[in-house]
Amino acid sequence: MAARCSSRTVYPWLLSAAFCLLPIAHAAEEASEGAEVPAAEAPAADSELTVGAAPSPVPVDDIRKFAEVFDRIKKTYVEEVDDATLINSAIRGMLSGLDPHSAYLEPSAFESLQESTTGEFGGLGIEVGMEDGFIKVITPIDDTPAQKAGVEAGDLIIKLDEQSVKGMTLDQAVDAMRGAPGSEVKLTIIRDGEEGPLEIAVERAVISVNSVKRMLLGGGVGYVRITQFQAQTGGDFVKAVQRLKKALGEKEALKGLILDLRNNPGGVLQAAVEVSDALLEDGLIVYTDGRIRSSKLRFNATPGDILEGVPVVVLINGGSASASEIVAGALQDNRRAIILGTDTFGKGSVQTVLQLDDTHGLKLTTARYYTPSGRSIQALGIEPDILVNRAKVTELQSSPIFKEADLAGHLVNGGSKKGKNSAMSEEDVKAASEMISKDFQLREGINVLRGLTILK
Structure with a gap:
């Protein structure tokens, strides 16, 4: 739903601790004038604005003050400053003074915005961090150029091509590793067990980050983790189930599903709506309210x-933000799932991107969103139905979560035949057991699911 206003394009709605861009086109109803909207901070009728309306007059005294400051900086600052630098700085200052999520999008930020939405970019396919001034490989992503070239978790990257990474920020190093698909970058790496540095040439490619992961946990329990809400996440969630x-x-x-939204920073509103819709027969998912009519x-x-109707448990924590909170709130208010974990982040605002030209835009907070019952989670978060803090599971506590009947190849009751669990191999059972044994919240979620299954 991209709207035109003069030469500027308006892209509604962004939701995340980071940010994303996508026009919405899913089961949305624009509230008509006079339509009943839940009362949570509903604006007065005369306060509504339209995108593209005539600009509000700016007080002359404020314009004079701005012009005077601009002129004094130009004349007296220790170094010459060009007009564009000052204007861009002023715009950034205007937006940063509003709230943490409104921002001026310059070319690099505008490009990153689009990449974070689609989940695709030209790069190597590694997750990295900083260690002792060098770039540490946290993990190479499966089936990416870095993994295929032999980059391993724990590698320290000390040079990119012939340039030392010492003194670079993490963002600068990441920018240097990204580039046009098909181009090559040479990594100089220090690896434990190797006598000297290794040089690995990696050809950049379009990296597609899969935001949905699935697994069987035994006993008919499925597990789906959503790491962030990208444009394709809704469809990928349905495929995973x-x-x-x-x-x-x-x-x-x-018999039950664990939906893991922990540490999910949010993303595209439409994807959150699609995931919620997939699990609901009917009812309201979310509504938004702001000053402009389109909000x-x-x-x-x-x-x-x-x-x-199969029981669902949703795992949340303080890292679950925005679009994640929409899903948790929708399933909680519609009594479709049990929410387990700790309070969420509490980002309940919606951002709209106003495109100024081909490379610049404004990311502006234009609405709050509300759960079906009318709750605003802004700065409060979603409170779980069952509070379970993350705990370190000791070896004694991590006894097998599976019963005999959950194991591959278990004997049937009569003992005369060998039962076969066609869904899980012994390797699958081992992997699931290992994951569950290290994750106390997940274990509790499975216990809740089993209780719900018995009651059902």
């Missing part, structure tokens, strides 16, 4: 619950 069902086959039904939107579920 379908594949879990298919993996179980006809002999065993999916008054309601998102309703369409008929069809992909799980057909």
Whole structure:
């Protein structure tokens, strides 16, 4: 839903601790004038504005003050400053003074905005951090150029091509590693166990980050983790659930689902709506409210619950923000899922990107969003139904979560035949057991699911 105002394009709605860009086009109803909107901070009728309306007059005294400051800086600052630098700095200052999420988007930020939405960019495919002034490889992403070239977790990158990374910021190093697909960068690496530095040439490629991961946990319990909400996340979530069902086959039904939204910073509003819609038969998912007419939107579920009522537990924590909170709030208010973990981040505002030209834009907070019951989570967050803090699981506590009946190849009750769990190999069981044994919140989520299954 991109709207035109003069020569500027308006892109509504961004939701995340980081930010994303996507026009919404999913089951949204623009609230007509006079339509009933939940009362949570609803604006007065005469306060509504339209995007592209005539600009409000600026007091002459304020313009004079700005012009005087501009002139004095130009004349007396220790070094010459060009006009564009001062104007851009003034614009950044105007936006940064509003709230933490409004910003002036210059070319690099505008490009990053689009990359974070699509989940695709030209690069090497590694997650990195800083250690002792060098770039440390946290992990190479599966099936990416870095992994295929032999880059390993724990490697220290000391040079990019012939340039030392010492003194670079992490952002500068990441920018240097990104580039046009097909171009090559030479990494000089220090690796434990090697006598000297290694040189690895890596050809950049378009990196597609998969935001949805799935796994069977045994006993008919499925696990889906969403790391962030990208443009394709809604469809990928539906596919993940379908594949879990298919993996179980006809002999065993999916008895419960763990949806893990921990440390998910948010992302695209439409993706959050699609994930919620997939689990709801009907009802309101979320609504937004602000001063401009186009900020008054309601998102309703369409008929069809992909799980057909199978119990769901959603895991959240303080790193779950924005779009993650929309999903948790929608499922909680519609009584579709049990929310387990700790309070979420509390970002309940919506940003709109106003494109100024091909390379610049404004990211401006234009609305708050509300859960179906009318709650604003801004600065409060979603409170879980079951409070479970993250705990360090000791070896004694990490006893096997699986019962005998959950194990591959378990004996049936009569003892005369060998039962077969067609969904999980012994390797799958081992991987699931290891993950569960290290994650106390996940273990508690499985226990809750089993209780719900028994009650059902």
